[in-house]
Amino acid sequence: MEKKQNVSRAVIQRLPRYYRYISALRAQGEQRVSSRKLAETLGLTASQIRQDFNCFGGFGQQGYGYNVEKLCEGLEEILGLNRRHTAVLVGVGNLGRALLKNFNFEASGFKLLCAFDADKMVIGHEFGGATVRDVSELYPYVSEHKPDIAVLTVPHSIAPDLARGLVQHGVRGLWNFTGVDLHLDNLGVPVENVHFSDSLMTLCYQVNQIEAE
Amino acid sequence: MEKKQNVSRAVIQRLPRYYRYISALRAQGEQRVSSRKLAETLGLTASQIRQDFNCFGGFGQQGYGYNVEKLCEGLEEILGLNRRHTAVLVGVGNLGRALLKNFNFEASGFKLLCAFDADKMVIGHEFGGATVRDVSELYPYVSEHKPDIAVLTVPHSIAPDLARGLVQHGVRGLWNFTGVDLHLDNLGVPVENVHFSDSLMTLCYQVNQIEAE
DNA sequence: TAGATTGTTAATCGATTAACAATC
DNA sequence: TAGATTGTTAATCGATTAACAATC
Numbered sequence: 001m002e003k004k005q006n007v008s009r010a011v012i013q014r015l016p017r018y019y020r021y022i023s024a025l026r027a028q029g030e031q032r033v034s035s036r037k038l039a040e041t042l043g044l045t046a047s048q049i050r051q052d053f054n055c056f057g058g059f060g061q062q063g064y065g066y067n068v069e070k071l072c073e074g075l076e077e078i079l080g081l082n083r084r085h086t087a088v089l090v091g092v093g094n095l096g097r098a099l100l101k102n103f104n105f106e107a108s109g110f111k112l113l114c115a116f117d118a119d120k121m122v123i124g125h126e127f128g129g130a131t132v133r134d135v136s137e138l139y140p141y142v143s144e145h146k147p148d149i150a151v152l153t154v155p156h157s158i159a160p161d162l163a164r165g166l167v168q169h170g171v172r173g174l175w176n177f178t179g180v181d182l183h184l185d186n187l188g189v190p191v192e193n194v195h196f197s198d199s200l201m202t203l204c205y206q207v208n209q210i211e212a213e
Numbered sequence: 214m215e216k217k218q219n220v221s222r223a224v225i226q227r228l229p230r231y232y233r234y235i236s237a238l239r240a241q242g243e244q245r246v247s248s249r250k251l252a253e254t255l256g257l258t259a260s261q262i263r264q265d266f267n268c269f270g271g272f273g274q275q276g277y278g279y280n281v282e283k284l285c286e287g288l289e290e291i292l293g294l295n296r297r298h299t300a301v302l303v304g305v306g307n308l309g310r311a312l313l314k315n316f317n318f319e320a321s322g323f324k325l326l327c328a329f330d331a332d333k334m335v336i337g338h339e340f341g342g343a344t345v346r347d348v349s350e351l352y353p354y355v356s357e358h359k360p361d362i363a364v365l366t367v368p369h370s371i372a373p374d375l376a377r378g379l380v381q382h383g384v385r386g387l388w389n390f391t392g393v394d395l396h397l398d399n400l401g402v403p404v405e406n407v408h409f410s411d412s413l414m415t416l417c418y419q420v421n422q423i424e425a426e
Numbered sequence: 427t428a429g430a431t432t433g434t435t436a437a438t439c440g441a442t443t444a445a446c447a448a449t450c
Numbered sequence: 451t452a453g454a455t456t457g458t459t460a461a462t463c464g465a466t467t468a469a470c471a472a473t474c
């Protein structure tokens with residue numbers, strides 16, 4: 001299945017969007033889809049879509065297009081969604097709870113094992129099927145259960161220390177909602193920084209531009 | 214201040230990050246900063262940073278670098294953070310509350326006017342200084358107060374209809390957390406889609422890649 | 427078969443990097 | 451002044467688009 005080794009970041013960032021749309025097609029029972037139709041729906045060019053899929057060895061068929069089922073499985077394989085990675089969540093405030101209750105971790109390739117917080121009021125409670133444990137148990141838990149990633153939904157002041165500690169105890173990726181830029185790439189630990197403010201500022205700019213016209 | 218008309222999206226998306234870092238420098242009382250130092254901190258090249266800033270007419274000074282205060286104000290001006298745009302939030306679940314309580318809207322250029330929800334249990338309550346109103350008052354309120362943008366933190370099933378209604382009533386931008394891809398660009402309404410799943414899938418891919426090495 | 431659509435190469439476009447004169 | 455650093459042009463690099471032969 002895998003073909004090229006160095007797939008560019010531009011391509012990688014489009015894959016989840018392809019996957020979202022194509023798994024919706026699968027859910028609707030669609031059998032096939034062409035690069036042209038995908039392009040129209042996603043606002044890209046057919047050429048680009050074919051190029052992207054070919055980074056991983058083609059799963060299309062000339063004259064027919066792409067088999068939705070096969071394409072969907074291919075994307076799952078490429079993204080690694082089918083490997084049942086594991087995750088823990090640290091910080092059960094409103095954002096942490098929103099993720100625990102509403103976010104479908106499984107659909108993005110992760111099983112959420114449990115959550116951690118310092119607040120006695122939430123310890124022992126369950127949100128979206130995950131039990132909240134005392135944060136003092138965090139590092140022993142990580143050492144023992146070796147979750148692949150940690151979700152950081154803690155106040156930004158404690159983010160850097162927590163990140164370092166988690167990595168030292170073997171965590172291999174961070175999904176970071178703290179608003180602090182964490183860079184641990186030098187340690188070989190990928191971090192996805194989710195910056196709400198960046199997204200809103202970009203929107204602010206766009207609203208202004210339209211205003212200015 | 215403004216120079217070029219067509220600033221590429223690649224540049225725009227770097228601006229919030231520049232702004233975050235440079236306003237931190239300002240808060241620390243730093244007077245000046247060079248493109249070289251910025252580049253080292255942000256993991257970019259000095260050349261790129263100078264190119265980016267020059268899209269808007271230089272505020273640097275040869276032999277000295279950039280004045281932190283001036284640069285910060287310049288970025289605020291470019292992004293439009295100083296125009297006191299207004300926003301309403303729709304959907305006061307955990308995610309909505311997390312934003313109301315913890316997110317600094319003002320720092321991203323918006324004053325949050327109030328929030329809306331259908332649940333009688335939260336209507337009338339206050340979160341982070343914003344009062345929750347009955348969602349039945351939403352459209353009349355929007356027509357009267359003309360908020361610039363709406364923040365969508367509602368379940369995905371109602372997202373498309375809500376988006377359409379808001380735009381019809383004059384909203385000029387959407388900050389969309391519903392997980393549904395909304396495209397209203399054809400109506401001239403910018404949308405920032407925040408897709409948690411895309412970000413997590415990207416992380417999943419990266420963790421896999423490192424594993425595979 | 428004929429029509430459709432892929433896979434893939436070549437051409438274009440845009441973004442990043444390098445280099446250096448201008449100048450503080 | 452000498453050193454530093456910008457603004458800006460030119461060179462490079464990479465990503466997107468176009469084109470078309472292969473083939474289902």
